[in-house]
Amino acid sequence: MNGGATMHELSLAHDMTRIIGNALGRKVHLDRVNITIGPLSGISPESLRFCFTEVAKIEGFGEPELVINLTRAKLICLDCDTEYEAKDFYQGCPGCGSISRRILSGREFTVDSVELEEGND
Amino acid sequence: MCDEVTEQKVDITTSVMSKNDRFAADNRELLGGKGIYTLNLISSPGAGKTAVLESMARFFGPRMAVIEGDIQTRRDAERIEKAGCQAWQIETGGACHLDAHAVNHALSHMNLDPDSLQLMAIENVGNLICPSGYDLGEDMRIGLLSVPEGDDKILKYPSLFSSINVLVINKMDLISHLDFDVDRAIDECRSLNPDVLVFTVSAKTGEGMEEFCGFVENQFSG
């Protein structure tokens, strides 16, 4: 694993617990954390999962399951105007094979919702 | 207790980058309000960010100020000061990228008031992965690639090279010793990033630096 990448996901995991703590107004044990990651966000889901598990525990959120909704990027081909979806940077246009394109979306990274452990409401 | 009330789902719907993006907007407003044009310079360690900035410091003099991001040491800031510009060193203490909050803090320590100041250059921590997701409030993001690193790096780090406005290929004085294919690098960068502008330079010999500095100068005095 790339050491640099791990550091980056570690600070993102801290940002996630800060956002969750602010939204809930307190620290409680969580069952599940639902997030969305775009394939062009530069985030490694596995590295983030590893970091988040540690950070959530240390920050007092228990051991929630991290559920990652991995979206597809939306791109538009600059050679034939086809709008298409891709799961990474390398997937070319399905119409003409070109990888010359403009990015419409795919860099998103959001905390969508959390589910509290039973008896925590 | 009945089952329905024990499961509680709380909607959050917040971008994880929202705090960074708020500080980036603040930085943009602060610097833009003073008429200062801002660059964010990103490359792998040793590609020549500080060397390029030293060369720019000689061109721009006190019209430019520099924020240096390093994990440790003030060395790069000292090099910039020696070349004739105000410099502020951020020591990230381990973090592999700068964020907009750290830049905001640095700006609060710098003298942004001289009428002469027109350009703020931020040297990010040497890393091709982590800095790419962090908007610092820059007007122009520059990716620097040096020829000894190889021309395959652009497609290996698409997250960065798709996010830059300008690609600077550095250490061109070494090109004859290496099999770096400049045209291939440019083609691959354009395929990820159709609007990218490209400059080839040597910070060591000064080759291409005047053209590059002139281009930067045109962005704020055009």
Ligand SMILES: Nc1nc2c(ncn2[C@@H]2O[C@H](COP(=O)(O)OP(=O)(O)OP(=O)(O)O)[C@@H](O)[C@H]2O)c(=O)[nH]1
């Ligand atoms: N031959 C040659 N060497 C260069 C050139 N630019 C920089 N170097 C050398 O490359 C080495 C690294 O340059 P720096 O400017 O410190 O690189 P950097 O990107 O700022 O490095 P970090 O801040 O550590 O990430 C130094 O030994 C420079 O003298 C160039 O155009 N040609």
Ligand SMILES: [Mg+2]
């Ligand atoms: Mg440096």
Ligand SMILES: [Zn+2]
């Ligand atoms: Zn096409």
